[in-house]
Amino acid sequence: MQCTRKVTDQIYWVGASDRRLAKFENLFPIPRGVSYNSYVILDEKTALMDTADSSVSERFMENVKETLAGRELDYLVINHMEPDHCANIAAVIERYPNVTVVGNAKTIQMMGQFYAGTTPGDTLLVKEGDMLSLGKHSLTFVMAPMVHWPEAMVSYETTEKILFSADAFGTFGALNGVLFDDEIDFNCIWMEDARRYYTNIVGKYGPQVQALLKKASALDIRMICPLHGPVWRSQLGTLLEKYDKWSKYEAEEDGVLIVYGSMYGNTENAADVIASEIAEQGMTNIAMYDASVTDCSYLIAEAFRYNRIVVAAPTYNAGLFAPVEHFLNDMKALNIQNKKIALLENGTWAPMAGKHMRTIIETMKNMEIVEPSLAIKSVLQPAQKEDVKKMVEELLK
Ligand SMILES: Cc1cc2nc3c(=O)[nH]c(=O)nc-3n(C[C@H](O)[C@H](O)[C@H](O)COP(=O)(O)O)c2cc1C
Numbered sequence: 001m002q003c004t005r006k007v008t009d010q011i012y013w014v015g016a017s018d019r020r021l022a023k024f025e026n027l028f029p030i031p032r033g034v035s036y037n038s039y040v041i042l043d044e045k046t047a048l049m050d051t052a053d054s055s056v057s058e059r060f061m062e063n064v065k066e067t068l069a070g071r072e073l074d075y076l077v078i079n080h081m082e083p084d085h086c087a088n089i090a091a092v093i094e095r096y097p098n099v100t101v102v103g104n105a106k107t108i109q110m111m112g113q114f115y116a117g118t119t120p121g122d123t124l125l126v127k128e129g130d131m132l133s134l135g136k137h138s139l140t141f142v143m144a145p146m147v148h149w150p151e152a153m154v155s156y157e158t159t160e161k162i163l164f165s166a167d168a169f170g171t172f173g174a175l176n177g178v179l180f181d182d183e184i185d186f187n188c189i190w191m192e193d194a195r196r197y198y199t200n201i202v203g204k205y206g207p208q209v210q211a212l213l214k215k216a217s218a219l220d221i222r223m224i225c226p227l228h229g230p231v232w233r234s235q236l237g238t239l240l241e242k243y244d245k246w247s248k249y250e251a252e253e254d255g256v257l258i259v260y261g262s263m264y265g266n267t268e269n270a271a272d273v274i275a276s277e278i279a280e281q282g283m284t285n286i287a288m289y290d291a292s293v294t295d296c297s298y299l300i301a302e303a304f305r306y307n308r309i310v311v312a313a314p315t316y317n318a319g320l321f322a323p324v325e326h327f328l329n330d331m332k333a334l335n336i337q338n339k340k341i342a343l344l345e346n347g348t349w350a351p352m353a354g355k356h357m358r359t360i361i362e363t364m365k366n367m368e369i370v371e372p373s374l375a376i377k378s379v380l381q382p383a384q385k386e387d388v389k390k391m392v393e394e395l396l397k
Contacts, residue, residue: 002066003059005179007223007231008160010137012040014048014063016056017174024172028200028297032193033174036060036084037227039164040067041157044135047075047102049155049164050227051088061091072096075132076120077139078103079166080152081110085227090118100124102132104143106151126153142215144168146208148201154212161222168212169239171197171229182234190230194239196301197228198246203304203334209247213240249337249365251307255285256395259299260312260344261292261321267346270380271312274344277392278310291323299327300334308340308395311357315347320356328360337365342395343373351375370394 005013019033036052038060046068052060064073073096078086081103089111093099098121103111108123124132126141137159144152147168155164171194178184186194202209224232224239232239245252256278262268268290275288287302303309313324320328341361345354354373361367374391376384 002063004063004067007039007179007225008162010042011157011160011162012042012067013179013225013231014038014040014060014067015052015175016059016063017176018053018055019174021055025201028172028196029295030172032172034172035175035228037225037229037231038064038085039225040064041134041137042067042071043137045074045133046071047077047134047139048073048092049077049225050079050085050166051076051092053084054087057088057091060088061095064092065095073099075099075124075134076101077132077155077164078107078111079155079164080149080227081107081114082149082167083114085166086111086114090115093118093120097121102126104141104151104153107153110151131158142212144208144212144215146205147212148205148208156219156221161220163216163219163221163224165224165226167202167227168209169224169232169243170226173229175230179231180234181230181232181239184230186230186235186238192301194229194242195246195305196297198243199301199304199334200297203246203300203336206247206249206335209243213244213247216240246304249304249335251338252305253285253307255287255306256283256308256310257299257302257306258286258288258310258312259291259324259327260289260310261314261324262290262312263314263321266376266379267312267314267344270344270346270374270376271310273380273385274310274312274342274388274392277388278396281392281396283396291321291327296323296327296330300330300336303331303336303339307338308342310342310344310395312344313346313353313357315345315351315353318350318352320353324353325356325360328357332360332364335365337367340368340370340395342370342391344376345373346376346378348378351377
Protein backbone atom coordinates (compact mmCIF):
# COMPACT_ATOMS: atom_id res chain seq x y z
CA MET A 1 0.00 0.00 0.00
CA GLN A 2 1.04 3.59 -0.66
CA CYS A 3 3.16 4.96 2.20
CA THR A 4 3.74 8.69 1.72
CA ARG A 5 3.76 11.88 3.80
CA LYS A 6 2.47 15.30 2.94
CA VAL A 7 5.27 17.88 3.05
CA THR A 8 3.00 20.81 2.11
CA ASP A 9 -0.40 20.95 0.39
CA GLN A 10 1.05 20.19 -3.04
CA ILE A 11 4.31 18.46 -2.19
CA TYR A 12 4.59 14.83 -1.05
CA TRP A 13 7.41 12.68 0.28
CA VAL A 14 7.31 9.46 -1.77
CA GLY A 15 10.51 7.82 -0.50
CA ALA A 16 11.10 4.69 1.56
CA SER A 17 13.37 3.37 4.30
CA ASP A 18 15.75 0.42 4.30
CA ARG A 19 16.37 -1.31 7.65
CA ARG A 20 18.00 -4.41 6.15
CA LEU A 21 21.14 -2.91 4.66
CA ALA A 22 24.15 -3.55 6.92
CA LYS A 23 26.55 -1.06 5.35
CA PHE A 24 25.76 2.09 3.36
CA GLU A 25 27.95 2.21 0.22
CA ASN A 26 29.01 -1.24 1.43
CA LEU A 27 31.33 0.70 3.77
CA PHE A 28 29.54 2.43 6.63
CA PRO A 29 27.52 0.48 9.23
CA ILE A 30 23.96 1.81 9.54
CA PRO A 31 22.40 0.12 12.60
CA ARG A 32 19.49 2.60 12.45
CA GLY A 33 18.91 2.04 8.71
CA VAL A 34 18.63 4.74 6.06
CA SER A 35 15.89 6.48 4.11
CA TYR A 36 15.88 7.27 0.40
CA ASN A 37 13.84 10.42 -0.01
CA SER A 38 12.06 11.51 -3.14
CA TYR A 39 9.36 14.16 -3.56
CA VAL A 40 6.43 14.76 -5.91
CA ILE A 41 5.20 18.28 -6.67
CA LEU A 42 1.59 18.44 -7.86
CA ASP A 43 0.86 21.66 -9.73
CA GLU A 44 -0.36 22.50 -13.25
CA LYS A 45 2.66 20.42 -14.18
CA THR A 46 3.87 17.50 -12.06
CA ALA A 47 7.48 16.94 -11.05
CA LEU A 48 9.38 14.13 -9.33
CA MET A 49 12.47 15.25 -7.43
CA ASP A 50 15.01 12.39 -7.83
CA THR A 51 14.19 8.68 -7.55
CA ALA A 52 15.35 6.09 -4.97
CA ASP A 53 17.59 3.09 -4.37
CA SER A 54 16.89 -0.25 -6.09
CA SER A 55 16.25 -1.89 -2.69
CA VAL A 56 13.01 0.12 -2.34
CA SER A 57 11.93 0.24 -6.01
CA GLU A 58 8.58 -1.44 -5.56
CA ARG A 59 7.51 0.79 -2.66
CA PHE A 60 8.84 3.91 -4.34
CA MET A 61 7.11 3.31 -7.71
CA GLU A 62 3.82 2.59 -5.97
CA ASN A 63 4.16 5.82 -3.95
CA VAL A 64 4.78 7.86 -7.10
CA LYS A 65 1.89 6.26 -8.97
CA GLU A 66 -0.61 6.66 -6.12
CA THR A 67 0.44 10.24 -5.42
CA LEU A 68 0.04 11.20 -9.08
CA ALA A 69 -3.41 9.58 -8.91
CA GLY A 70 -3.75 8.99 -12.62
CA ARG A 71 -1.95 12.17 -13.74
CA GLU A 72 1.00 12.09 -16.09
CA LEU A 73 4.51 12.86 -14.81
CA ASP A 74 5.75 15.95 -16.63
CA TYR A 75 9.26 16.36 -15.17
CA LEU A 76 11.83 14.15 -13.48
CA VAL A 77 14.42 16.44 -11.86
CA ILE A 78 17.74 14.70 -11.25
CA ASN A 79 19.73 16.55 -8.61
CA HIS A 80 22.17 13.69 -8.05
CA MET A 81 23.21 10.73 -10.21
CA GLU A 82 24.48 8.44 -7.42
CA PRO A 83 22.77 5.05 -7.78
CA ASP A 84 21.04 5.21 -4.37
CA HIS A 85 18.96 8.04 -5.88
CA CYS A 86 18.92 7.37 -9.59
CA ALA A 87 18.37 3.60 -9.64
CA ASN A 88 14.74 4.03 -10.67
CA ILE A 89 15.23 6.46 -13.56
CA ALA A 90 14.68 3.74 -16.15
CA ALA A 91 11.58 2.46 -14.32
CA VAL A 92 10.11 5.97 -14.12
CA ILE A 93 10.75 6.60 -17.83
CA GLU A 94 9.24 3.25 -18.72
CA ARG A 95 6.11 4.04 -16.68
CA TYR A 96 5.89 7.69 -17.89
CA PRO A 97 7.40 7.65 -21.41
CA ASN A 98 6.55 11.31 -22.10
CA VAL A 99 8.43 12.60 -19.05
CA THR A 100 11.03 15.34 -19.53
CA VAL A 101 14.25 14.60 -17.64
CA VAL A 102 15.77 17.74 -16.09
CA GLY A 103 19.49 17.85 -15.34
CA ASN A 104 22.74 19.65 -16.05
CA ALA A 105 25.24 18.65 -18.73
CA LYS A 106 27.15 16.32 -16.37
CA THR A 107 23.90 14.71 -15.15
CA ILE A 108 22.84 13.86 -18.66
CA GLN A 109 26.31 12.52 -19.49
CA MET A 110 26.28 10.27 -16.42
CA MET A 111 22.75 9.14 -17.22
CA GLY A 112 24.05 7.96 -20.58
CA GLN A 113 26.82 6.04 -18.82
CA PHE A 114 24.63 4.37 -16.20
CA TYR A 115 21.50 3.89 -18.31
CA ALA A 116 22.52 3.68 -21.96
CA GLY A 117 19.46 2.88 -24.02
CA THR A 118 17.03 4.64 -21.67
CA THR A 119 15.44 7.47 -23.64
CA PRO A 120 13.12 9.91 -21.94
CA GLY A 121 10.33 11.78 -23.79
CA ASP A 122 12.54 14.85 -23.70
CA THR A 123 15.56 16.27 -21.90
CA LEU A 124 15.82 19.75 -20.39
CA LEU A 125 19.40 20.86 -19.87
CA VAL A 126 19.73 23.38 -17.02
CA LYS A 127 22.57 25.51 -15.71
CA GLU A 128 23.13 27.79 -12.72
CA GLY A 129 20.14 30.08 -12.13
CA ASP A 130 17.82 28.55 -14.75
CA MET A 131 14.14 28.42 -13.78
CA LEU A 132 11.39 25.91 -14.49
CA SER A 133 7.77 26.90 -13.91
CA LEU A 134 5.34 24.19 -12.80
CA GLY A 135 2.38 26.58 -12.33
CA LYS A 136 2.25 28.18 -8.86
CA HIS A 137 5.55 26.50 -8.05
CA SER A 138 8.77 27.15 -9.81
CA LEU A 139 12.24 25.64 -9.46
CA THR A 140 15.57 27.46 -9.68
CA PHE A 141 18.65 25.32 -10.18
CA VAL A 142 21.83 25.89 -8.19
CA MET A 143 24.96 23.90 -9.04
CA ALA A 144 26.72 22.21 -6.13
CA PRO A 145 29.76 20.57 -7.75
CA MET A 146 31.58 18.02 -5.55
CA VAL A 147 28.97 18.04 -2.80
CA HIS A 148 29.88 15.25 -3.19
CA TRP A 149 29.81 14.28 -6.89
CA PRO A 150 30.66 16.62 -9.78
CA GLU A 151 27.14 16.73 -11.26
CA ALA A 152 25.39 17.46 -7.96
CA MET A 153 22.92 20.35 -7.97
CA VAL A 154 20.15 21.54 -5.68
CA SER A 155 16.74 22.89 -6.66
CA TYR A 156 15.10 25.83 -4.90
CA GLU A 157 11.31 26.11 -5.04
CA THR A 158 10.60 29.83 -4.94
CA THR A 159 6.93 29.94 -3.84
CA GLU A 160 7.11 27.74 -0.74
CA LYS A 161 10.84 28.51 -0.30
CA ILE A 162 11.94 24.88 -0.18
CA LEU A 163 15.46 23.70 -0.95
CA PHE A 164 15.67 20.22 -2.47
CA SER A 165 19.23 19.75 -1.32
CA ALA A 166 20.34 16.40 -2.82
CA ASP A 167 22.81 14.66 -0.44
CA ALA A 168 23.61 17.90 1.41
CA PHE A 169 21.96 18.04 4.86
CA GLY A 170 21.20 14.30 4.71
CA THR A 171 21.68 11.84 7.57
CA PHE A 172 21.74 8.09 8.15
CA GLY A 173 18.72 6.66 9.98
CA ALA A 174 15.44 5.20 8.71
CA LEU A 175 12.35 7.40 8.89
CA ASN A 176 10.11 5.38 11.17
CA GLY A 177 6.85 7.13 10.32
CA VAL A 178 8.26 10.52 11.25
CA LEU A 179 9.46 12.89 8.55
CA PHE A 180 10.09 16.37 9.95
CA ASP A 181 12.89 17.55 12.24
CA ASP A 182 10.30 18.61 14.83
CA GLU A 183 9.02 15.03 14.97
CA ILE A 184 12.40 13.58 15.97
CA ASP A 185 14.81 13.93 18.90
CA PHE A 186 17.68 15.34 16.84
CA ASN A 187 20.25 16.10 19.53
CA CYS A 188 19.78 12.86 21.42
CA ILE A 189 19.37 10.29 18.66
CA TRP A 190 19.98 11.73 15.19
CA MET A 191 22.93 14.05 15.73
CA GLU A 192 25.53 11.24 15.77
CA ASP A 193 24.17 9.81 12.53
CA ALA A 194 24.10 13.28 10.94
CA ARG A 195 27.74 13.85 11.91
CA ARG A 196 28.84 10.38 10.80
CA TYR A 197 27.03 10.80 7.47
CA TYR A 198 28.51 14.24 6.77
CA THR A 199 32.06 13.56 7.92
CA ASN A 200 32.51 10.25 6.11
CA ILE A 201 30.64 11.01 2.91
CA VAL A 202 30.94 14.76 2.32
CA GLY A 203 33.78 15.50 4.79
CA LYS A 204 36.54 15.66 2.18
CA TYR A 205 34.80 18.49 0.34
CA GLY A 206 34.74 21.28 2.96
CA PRO A 207 35.51 24.15 0.52
CA GLN A 208 32.77 22.97 -1.87
CA VAL A 209 30.27 22.80 1.02
CA GLN A 210 31.31 26.31 2.05
CA ALA A 211 30.59 27.47 -1.53
CA LEU A 212 27.12 25.89 -1.38
CA LEU A 213 26.42 27.44 2.04
CA LYS A 214 27.32 30.83 0.58
CA LYS A 215 24.89 30.36 -2.29
CA ALA A 216 22.22 29.09 0.12
CA SER A 217 22.63 32.14 2.37
CA ALA A 218 21.39 34.30 -0.51
CA LEU A 219 18.12 32.32 -0.61
CA ASP A 220 15.19 32.65 1.78
CA ILE A 221 14.95 28.98 2.81
CA ARG A 222 11.98 27.85 4.95
CA MET A 223 12.45 24.13 4.49
CA ILE A 224 15.19 21.73 3.40
CA CYS A 225 14.22 18.45 1.73
CA PRO A 226 17.35 16.24 1.53
CA LEU A 227 17.67 12.83 -0.10
CA HIS A 228 18.30 11.04 3.25
CA GLY A 229 16.84 11.54 6.73
CA PRO A 230 14.43 14.13 8.06
CA VAL A 231 13.00 17.18 6.32
CA TRP A 232 14.22 20.36 8.03
CA ARG A 233 11.68 23.07 8.84
CA SER A 234 12.12 23.94 12.55
CA GLN A 235 15.81 23.61 13.36
CA LEU A 236 17.43 24.89 10.17
CA GLY A 237 19.79 27.07 12.20
CA THR A 238 21.13 24.11 14.22
CA LEU A 239 21.89 22.10 11.10
CA LEU A 240 23.40 24.99 9.12
CA GLU A 241 25.63 25.88 12.09
CA LYS A 242 26.94 22.30 12.25
CA TYR A 243 27.53 22.20 8.49
CA ASP A 244 29.44 25.47 8.69
CA LYS A 245 31.72 24.09 11.44
CA TRP A 246 32.27 20.71 9.83
CA SER A 247 33.05 22.19 6.42
CA LYS A 248 35.57 24.60 7.97
CA TYR A 249 37.15 21.67 9.84
CA GLU A 250 36.48 23.45 13.14
CA ALA A 251 36.10 21.19 16.19
CA GLU A 252 32.72 21.23 17.90
CA GLU A 253 34.06 20.53 21.37
CA ASP A 254 37.11 21.09 23.52
CA GLY A 255 37.94 17.53 24.50
CA VAL A 256 40.19 14.59 23.78
CA LEU A 257 39.62 11.70 21.41
CA ILE A 258 41.84 8.70 22.22
CA VAL A 259 42.22 6.06 19.51
CA TYR A 260 44.47 3.10 20.22
CA GLY A 261 45.42 -0.27 18.81
CA SER A 262 46.63 -3.16 20.91
CA MET A 263 47.13 -6.88 20.41
CA TYR A 264 47.90 -8.02 23.95
CA GLY A 265 46.67 -5.12 26.05
CA ASN A 266 49.92 -3.28 26.84
CA THR A 267 49.37 -0.35 24.49
CA GLU A 268 45.79 -0.25 25.71
CA ASN A 269 47.05 -0.02 29.29
CA ALA A 270 49.31 2.88 28.35
CA ALA A 271 46.36 4.60 26.63
CA ASP A 272 44.29 4.09 29.79
CA VAL A 273 47.06 5.64 31.91
CA ILE A 274 47.12 8.63 29.53
CA ALA A 275 43.31 8.93 29.73
CA SER A 276 43.43 8.92 33.54
CA GLU A 277 46.14 11.57 33.52
CA ILE A 278 44.04 13.72 31.17
CA ALA A 279 41.14 13.50 33.61
CA GLU A 280 43.49 14.15 36.57
CA GLN A 281 44.59 17.34 34.85
CA GLY A 282 40.98 18.51 34.66
CA MET A 283 39.82 17.55 31.17
CA THR A 284 36.96 15.09 31.52
CA ASN A 285 35.49 15.36 28.02
CA ILE A 286 37.22 12.21 26.79
CA ALA A 287 36.11 9.72 24.13
CA MET A 288 38.17 6.54 23.86
CA TYR A 289 38.06 3.79 21.23
CA ASP A 290 39.87 0.58 20.35
CA ALA A 291 40.51 0.94 16.61
CA SER A 292 40.20 -2.84 16.15
CA VAL A 293 36.63 -3.03 17.39
CA THR A 294 35.13 0.33 16.42
CA ASP A 295 34.28 0.89 12.78
CA CYS A 296 36.46 3.64 11.36
CA SER A 297 33.43 5.76 10.34
CA TYR A 298 32.70 6.35 14.05
CA LEU A 299 36.33 7.33 14.70
CA ILE A 300 36.24 9.81 11.80
CA ALA A 301 33.07 11.45 13.14
CA GLU A 302 34.73 11.80 16.56
CA ALA A 303 37.91 13.19 14.97
CA PHE A 304 35.84 15.98 13.39
CA ARG A 305 34.15 16.60 16.75
CA TYR A 306 37.14 16.99 19.12
CA ASN A 307 40.05 19.42 18.94
CA ARG A 308 42.64 17.16 20.67
CA ILE A 309 43.55 13.61 19.72
CA VAL A 310 45.77 10.91 21.24
CA VAL A 311 46.85 8.06 18.96
CA ALA A 312 48.56 5.02 20.51
CA ALA A 313 49.77 2.12 18.40
CA PRO A 314 52.08 -0.91 18.42
CA THR A 315 54.66 -1.60 15.75
CA TYR A 316 53.64 -4.54 13.56
CA ASN A 317 56.20 -6.23 11.29
CA ALA A 318 58.17 -2.97 11.13
CA GLY A 319 54.98 -1.17 10.12
CA LEU A 320 52.06 0.47 11.90
CA PHE A 321 49.30 -1.67 13.45
CA ALA A 322 46.78 -1.80 10.56
CA PRO A 323 43.55 -0.55 12.24
CA VAL A 324 45.37 2.58 13.48
CA GLU A 325 47.02 3.08 10.09
CA HIS A 326 43.58 2.85 8.48
CA PHE A 327 42.23 5.50 10.85
CA LEU A 328 45.10 7.93 10.16
CA ASN A 329 44.92 7.38 6.40
CA ASP A 330 41.17 7.95 6.48
CA MET A 331 41.69 11.18 8.46
CA LYS A 332 44.08 12.29 5.75
CA ALA A 333 41.80 11.21 2.90
CA LEU A 334 38.92 13.17 4.42
CA ASN A 335 41.03 16.29 4.75
CA ILE A 336 40.75 16.52 8.57
CA GLN A 337 42.64 19.58 9.81
CA ASN A 338 43.34 21.79 12.83
CA LYS A 339 44.05 19.20 15.54
CA LYS A 340 46.55 18.90 18.33
CA ILE A 341 47.80 15.30 18.36
CA ALA A 342 49.79 13.36 20.96
CA LEU A 343 51.42 10.09 19.89
CA LEU A 344 52.40 6.96 21.75
CA GLU A 345 54.28 4.15 20.03
CA ASN A 346 54.98 0.65 21.26
CA GLY A 347 57.59 -1.78 19.98
CA THR A 348 59.36 -4.69 21.58
CA TRP A 349 62.56 -4.83 19.52
CA ALA A 350 62.58 -2.12 16.82
CA PRO A 351 59.77 0.38 17.36
CA MET A 352 58.63 2.01 14.09
CA ALA A 353 54.99 2.94 14.79
CA GLY A 354 55.84 6.52 15.82
CA LYS A 355 57.74 7.18 12.59
CA HIS A 356 54.89 5.83 10.48
CA MET A 357 52.27 7.84 12.38
CA ARG A 358 54.28 11.05 11.91
CA THR A 359 54.76 10.39 8.19
CA ILE A 360 50.98 10.35 7.69
CA ILE A 361 50.13 13.23 10.04
CA GLU A 362 52.85 15.53 8.70
CA THR A 363 51.19 15.54 5.28
CA MET A 364 47.91 16.77 6.80
CA LYS A 365 46.99 20.44 7.12
CA ASN A 366 47.51 22.39 10.33
CA MET A 367 48.21 19.46 12.63
CA GLU A 368 50.30 20.13 15.72
CA ILE A 369 52.13 17.09 17.06
CA VAL A 370 52.82 17.32 20.80
CA GLU A 371 56.56 17.04 21.48
CA PRO A 372 58.16 14.91 22.68
CA SER A 373 55.95 11.97 21.79
CA LEU A 374 56.00 8.90 23.99
CA ALA A 375 57.78 5.65 23.13
CA ILE A 376 57.35 2.49 25.17
CA LYS A 377 59.16 -0.81 24.93
CA SER A 378 56.54 -3.58 25.38
CA VAL A 379 54.92 -2.02 28.47
CA LEU A 380 54.66 1.44 30.00
CA GLN A 381 57.21 1.56 32.84
CA PRO A 382 56.50 3.29 36.19
CA ALA A 383 59.57 5.47 35.48
CA GLN A 384 57.71 6.90 32.45
CA LYS A 385 54.84 8.30 34.55
CA GLU A 386 56.49 11.74 34.53
CA ASP A 387 56.76 11.64 30.70
CA VAL A 388 53.03 10.86 30.48
CA LYS A 389 52.29 13.81 32.75
CA LYS A 390 54.37 16.19 30.62
CA MET A 391 52.85 14.98 27.36
CA VAL A 392 49.34 15.48 28.74
CA GLU A 393 50.24 18.96 30.02
CA GLU A 394 51.39 19.88 26.51
CA LEU A 395 48.32 18.32 24.92
CA LEU A 396 45.95 20.29 27.14
CA LYS A 397 47.81 23.59 26.85
C1 LIG B 1 52.92 -10.09 14.80
C2 LIG B 1 53.67 -9.05 15.58
C3 LIG B 1 54.61 -8.28 14.94
C4 LIG B 1 55.34 -7.34 15.66
N1 LIG B 1 56.29 -6.60 15.00
C5 LIG B 1 57.07 -5.78 15.71
C6 LIG B 1 58.14 -5.06 15.09
O1 LIG B 1 58.34 -5.14 13.88
N2 LIG B 1 58.93 -4.27 15.85
C7 LIG B 1 58.73 -4.14 17.19
O2 LIG B 1 59.47 -3.41 17.83
N3 LIG B 1 57.72 -4.78 17.82
C8 LIG B 1 56.89 -5.59 17.11
N4 LIG B 1 55.88 -6.27 17.76
C9 LIG B 1 55.64 -6.03 19.20
C10 LIG B 1 54.52 -5.02 19.42
O3 LIG B 1 54.79 -3.82 18.74
C11 LIG B 1 54.22 -4.65 20.88
O4 LIG B 1 55.41 -4.24 21.50
C12 LIG B 1 53.60 -5.78 21.64
O5 LIG B 1 52.64 -6.43 20.90
C13 LIG B 1 52.97 -5.28 22.94
O6 LIG B 1 51.91 -4.40 22.70
P1 LIG B 1 50.40 -4.84 22.89
O7 LIG B 1 50.28 -5.60 24.15
O8 LIG B 1 49.65 -3.54 22.95
O9 LIG B 1 49.99 -5.66 21.71
C14 LIG B 1 55.11 -7.17 17.06
C15 LIG B 1 54.13 -7.93 17.67
C16 LIG B 1 53.40 -8.86 16.94
C17 LIG B 1 52.33 -9.63 17.65
